[in-house]
Amino acid sequence: MVSRCSKPSTVRSEYVKELRKYIRVDIYGKCGNYSCPKREEKECMELLDEKYKFYLAFENSICDDYITEKSFRTLNYNLIPVVMGGGNYTRDLPPHSFIDTKEFSSPKQLARYLDHLSRTPEEYMEYFQWKHTYKIWRIERNTALVFCRLCEMLHDPGVKYYSNFDVADWWETDHCIWPEEKESKMMQLYHVYD
Secondary structure, eight states: OOOOOOSSOOHHHHHHHHHTTTSOOOOBSTTSSBOOOGGGHHHHHHHHHHHOSEEEEEOSSOBTTOOOHHHHHHTTTTOEEEEESSSOHHHHSOTTSOEEGGGSSSHHHHHHHHHHHHHOHHHHHGGGGGGGTOOOOOOOSOHHHHHHHHHHHHTOTTOOOOOOOOHHHHHHSOOBOOSGGGHHHHHHHTTOOO
8 A cells, every 4th residue: 555656766666666577566545556545444454354465564764663554554454564664573563473575685585485475374374373472452543542651651660661762862863764865775775676
């Protein structure tokens, strides 16, 4: 599902273009041939859950500590998110619940792996084993509730937090590696070659 397609050539679009040479990729949204209105998100996801095994959850900006909501939303369904971004997926998503493009030397290798999983139900189903151990807890878009819960957790005397994390430094530093001058670096990182 892609709606931001004003920039004609990004790492994301180039990767998908290359991936489409080896495996079928349907694109929903303003940038594709299929539509699924954003206001009907639940219905769209249910449709995708019925038709597909994988969901490309590629970031439109590659930033430290940022993971698109698409990765998390996909976990509610029987779809494996295929991720591309700057977030720490291993830390922030359940174990063995996603496929990271960085683990493959090229889109062609990723396509081979996806095809293999499609033809091997036992291996495909291993990506859902986490559902026996973890529970998805979704807070609807109520930011006040999120901050109340955060405050509650920070003031819990039973939990000790240790961090040398400098919020001001993080906030003031550019953590995105998407600007034009870094595009070629990203292309190499994601192995997108002609």
